[in-house]
Amino acid sequence: xFTPNIWVLRGIIAVFLISVVAASxxxxxxxxxxxxxxxxxxxxxxxxxALGIYISLYFFPINPFIMAMIFSVLFAVAIGIASHRxxxxxxxxxxxxxxxxxxxxxFLAMIKEYASVAWGLIIGDLLLLSSQDLIWMxxxxxxxxxxFFTFRRKILFSIFDxxxxxxxxxNPYLYETLLFILIALGVVVLLKGVGAILVYALLIVPxxxxxxxxxxxxxxxxxxxxISLISGLGGIFLSLFTSVVPSAYAGLIATFIYFLSLFRx
Amino acid sequence: MKEKIEVRGLExxxxxYVALKNINFKIPHPSFLVIMGPNxxxxxxxxxxxxxxxxxxxxxxxxxxxxxxxxxxxGYMPQRDKINTNIPLKVRDVLLxxxxxxxxxxxxxxxxxxxxxxxxxxGLQHLWDKDFLSLSGGQQQRVFFARTLAMEPKVIILDxxxxxxxxxxxxxxxxxxxxxxxSKTIILVTHDIxxxxxxxxxxxxxxxxxxxxxxxxxxIKEENIKxxxxxxxxxxxxxxxxYLVGSDAHVHT
Numbered sequence: 405x406f407t408p409n410i411w412v413l414r415g416i417i418a419v420f421l422i423s424v425v426a427a428s429x430x431x432x433x434x435x436x437x438x439x440x441x442x443x444x445x446x447x448x449x450x451x452x453x454a455l456g457i458y459i460s461l462y463f464f465p466i467n468p469f470i471m472a473m474i475f476s477v478l479f480a481v482a483i484g485i486a487s488h489r490x491x492x493x494x495x496x497x498x499x500x501x502x503x504x505x506x507x508x509x510x511f512l513a514m515i516k517e518y519a520s521v522a523w524g525l526i527i528g529d530l531l532l533l534s535s536q537d538l539i540w541m542x543x544x545x546x547x548x549x550x551x552f553f554t555f556r557r558k559i560l561f562s563i564f565d566x567x568x569x570x571x572x573x574x575n576p577y578l579y580e581t582l583l584f585i586l587i588a589l590g591v592v593v594l595l596k597g598v599g600a601i602l603v604y605a606l607l608i609v610p611x612x613x614x615x616x617x618x619x620x621x622x623x624x625x626x627x628x629x630x631i632s633l634i635s636g637l638g639g640i641f642l643s644l645f646t647s648v649v650p651s652a653y654a655g656l657i658a659t660f661i662y663f664l665s666l667f668r669x
Numbered sequence: 670m671k672e673k674i675e676v677r678g679l680e681x682x683x684x685x686y687v688a689l690k691n692i693n694f695k696i697p698h699p700s701f702l703v704i705m706g707p708n709x710x711x712x713x714x715x716x717x718x719x720x721x722x723x724x725x726x727x728x729x730x731x732x733x734x735x736x737x738x739x740x741x742x743x744g745y746m747p748q749r750d751k752i753n754t755n756i757p758l759k760v761r762d763v764l765l766x767x768x769x770x771x772x773x774x775x776x777x778x779x780x781x782x783x784x785x786x787x788x789x790x791x792g793l794q795h796l797w798d799k800d801f802l803s804l805s806g807g808q809q810q811r812v813f814f815a816r817t818l819a820m821e822p823k824v825i826i827l828d829x830x831x832x833x834x835x836x837x838x839x840x841x842x843x844x845x846x847x848x849x850x851x852s853k854t855i856i857l858v859t860h861d862i863x864x865x866x867x868x869x870x871x872x873x874x875x876x877x878x879x880x881x882x883x884x885x886x887x888x889i890k891e892e893n894i895k896x897x898x899x900x901x902x903x904x905x906x907x908x909x910x911x912y913l914v915g916s917d918a919h920v921h922t
Contacts, residue, residue, distance in 0.1 A: 435756045554773050561770045564753050564763075571720050571745045572767050572820075619800065620757050 412640065414538050415530040415650065418597045419636030421545045422606055426632035428552040429590030430611035431625045432583055436563045439608050441483060441584065444497045445591040448479040448504035450600040453525050454511035461515060468525075469540045472595055476588035479504065484581025528599030530640055530650040537596050544593050551586050559583050560621075598651035605655030606632050609662050616665040631661050672698035672732050674719075674824070674854060679727035681714050687877065688714045689725075694882045696871055698732055698823070698854045701846070703865050705858075706875035707898055712858040713748075715875065716826055719856065720745055731824060744822030746813050748829050749806065758801045764788060764816050787819035788812070791845060806833030814842060818849075825849070827857040831864075839864055862889075 433442050452475025456468030479500055486496035512522045524532070533541075559579045561569040566576035587607075594603045614627030639654030679692035689711045696702050706712050718725045720743065721736030731739035764784040769776060788794050791811040796804065801812065810830060817825055831839050843864045846855055850868055859865065862872065862885075872888045874880035874897045881893040895901045 435753070437753075437755055557766075557770045557773065560756070561766050564756055564758070564766065565747075565751070567722070567747045567751055568745055568767065569770070570722060571740050571743065572770060573740060574770060615757060618757070620759065621762060624757060 411531050411533070412644070414533045414535070415597075415640045416637065417538060418530055418533055418541060419633060419640065419654075421541050422594055422597055422636055423610075423629045423632035424545050425548060425590040425593050426607055426610045427625045427629035428548060429587045430607040430632070431614065431628050432559065432563075433587050433608060434611040434615055434624070435560075436580075436583060438584070438587060439604075439612075440494060441497050442587060442591060442608055443604060444483075444501040444504065445476050445479055445588050446595065446600045446603040447501055447508060449473070449476040449588075449592050449595050450525055451475055451504045451508035451511060453595060454508050454515065454522065457521055457525075458511050458515050467536075467540065469537070469592065469596065473544070473589065473592045475504070476592050477585055480584035480588040481581060484577065484584050487580055488577040524599070525595065526599050526601055527649055528595065528597050528602065528651050530597045530636070530654075531643060533596065541593050541596065544589050548586055548589050548593070551582065551589075555579060555582055559586075598654065599649075602651040602655045605651070605658050606635060609655070609658040610635060613658070613662040613665040616662075617668055631658060635661065673730070674698065674702075674732065674856075675728070675730045676719075677728040679715075679718060679725055679729065681711070681718055681723060681725045689718070690878050692727070692875075692879055694871075694873055694879065696854065699850060699852055700870045701850045701855045701857075701865075701868055702871045702873060703857050703859060703862055703869045704873045704875055705860070705862055705897070706880075710876040712875055713828055716745075716828055716856070716858060719826060739824070742823040744817035744820045744825045746817045746825070746827045746830060749810055749813065749833060754802060760788070760793070760796045760799050760801050760804070760812055763801050763812055764819055767816065767820055783821065784815075784819045787815040790818060791815045792841065807835055807838035810834055811838065811842065814845065822853065824854045824856070827855070829858055829860070831859055831861055843868065 433439060449472040453468040453472040455475070456466050456471030459466050459471070460468065482500060483493065483496055487493055515522065558569075558574050559582060561572070561574055562576035562579035563583065569576045590607060591603050594607055598606050610631035611624065611628040613631050615624045618624045618627045635654040635658040636650070638657045639650035639652070642653040643650040673695055675695040676692055679689055680687065681689040692715065704712050704715065714723065717723045719729060719731065719736055721740065729736050732742070761784065764787065765776070765780060768780040768784065785794065785797065788797060791814055793808060793811055793815065796808065796812070801809065804812065810833060814830065830842060834842065846865070847868045849855060857865070862869070866885055869885060871883060872885050873882045874888060874893055876897055880897045881888045891901060
């Protein structure tokens with residue numbers, strides 16, 4: 405039986421999890437100037453999820469979330485290898501971006517009779533999450549936090565000063581790739597809730613605003629969490645009175661906060 | 670020479686291009702070596718080979734160890750333009766970064782003490798809580814120098830540490846190096862030997878091959894400088910110091 409409160413509660417929990425991702429993976433994306441990477445990852449996870457749905461419909465049951473994760477992590481590793489080989493990362497991401505998007509369109513075309521499923525991947529809906537979705541998000545966030553807290557110092561050293569990090573026995577390419585994987589996992593968490601298009605809105609925009617407001621490393625992480633939380637909760641609240649999905653409002657709120665942050669000198 | 674740094678028959682190639690060829694020198698520990706040469710001479714490449722960051726042919730021995738093994742007692746300060754300036758760190762974050770990277774959690778009191786002492790050594794203890802990116806270029810260089818010292822290295826390798834420094838700051842760093850040269854081996858790449866002439870023990874003139882190596886007075890000669898830069902630069906002698914006109918070198922004779 406449909407119980408609205410359960411759906412809203414799941415949405416609120418999802419927003420909390422998304423905010424944790426924004427604070428950790430989102431902040432480091434900003435520090436590493438990996439925002440284009442986030443966009444590329446979002447589209448590769450879309451391709452993965454679409455393939456997962458296609459396989460589930462015509463072959464055997466598989467959670468699209470897992471396929472999205474596999475695609476995203478593979479994308480992250482490929483970019484990490486390109487970085488190690490001193491390729492132009494922007495070009496490498498651009499190539500992977502177009503490859504992923506082509507695959508996504510291909511897979512979505514094959515399941516075109518399930519247009520609503522495809523649309524759900526693109527724009528997401530925080531108020532339509534199942535318990536299984538939430539469990540997957542929870543597991544992924546737990547994995548992100550484990551990686552983040554265990555390796556954050558080495559990752560920070562690797563992206564701040566890779567040469568000295570290497571002299572200190574840290575492989576900066578390894579930890580940069582680990583950061584890419586961290587971001588990829590974060591994107592997958594957001595995919596279900598806010599969709600591929602608005603991943604950027606709740607992963608990058610809060611962290612970008614937070615960096616401007618806080619002006620410090622720890623402050624950026626803390627503010628990212630709260631800006632993402634306010635945006636997500638605000639999105640859910642506004643969507644309760646309209647037929648528009650929460651992610652649209654959340655994106656607008658996050659962007660509005662970013663514009664406000666521009667006034668801070 | 671019991672403890673030493675020795676390079677024999679060193680050759681470095683990038684995609685077939687010979688960046689360094691037949692490099693040979695030996696310096697005792699502790700001592701002070703300045704490496705000079707024109708742009709593209711392979712100075713940074715030589716430092717990277719000493720640190721084991723790039724593949725090379727030949728032999729490098731640093732206090733009895735190969736470069737990768739010797740990293741545990743080497744402090745390295747690269748050129749400042751290689752850092753990521755998009756991370757809003759405090760000065761203390763920058764100083765503690767190498768010390769904290771060895772542990773996943775917690776901060777040891779002795780690490781904080783080492784970092785604070787190093788910052789005091791370079792005269793910037795009042796900047797401990799300041800935003801690193803708000804500092805001047807010269808102050809940032811001094812913080813990096815302090816970070817290198819906080820690692821308590823036996824060998825310090827510095828790649829153009831005087832870039833972005835005004836004359837006063839440069840002289841302060843030279844004073845720090847003076848105070849360290851009796852206990853540590855310092856290897857420093859610079860275009861400006863001028864402030865270092867009084868404290869360096871050896872100079873290596875490098876232009877993909879060794880143009881000259883030895884004591885300052887034996888190396889800074891018109892003939893060597895011409896071979897190094899491809900143009901004659903007159904040396905002016907006044908009392909016991911000789912200056913390279915049009916260059917930055919001056920040498921006690």
